[in-house]
Amino acid sequence: MRNHTPYFTTARFDSVCPETGKPITKGDTCAYYPAVKKAYHESSPSADNLRGLEFSNAYNMVDSGY
Numbered sequence: 001m002r003n004h005t006p007y008f009t010t011a012r013f014d015s016v017c018p019e020t021g022k023p024i025t026k027g028d029t030c031a032y033y034p035a036v037k038k039a040y041h042e043s044s045p046s047a048d049n050l051r052g053l054e055f056s057n058a059y060n061m062v063d064s065g066y
Helices: 045-060
Strands: 007-010 028-035 038-040
Touching: 007 045, 028 045, 038 045
Parallel strands: none
Antiparallel strands: 007 028, 028 038
């Protein structure tokens, strides 16, 4: 079974963010959501949400995973 947890990665090819329309070039950092198979620009709201989740999980905050 695959893990569908989103994570930050380095883009392997050029693409466009489905949320902001900004280009994601090969080598850029992007947020990847494997459940929907989409990569988001690091300045997108989805990437910001992922940063918040990673922060709350790292510090075992009450809301983590909510």
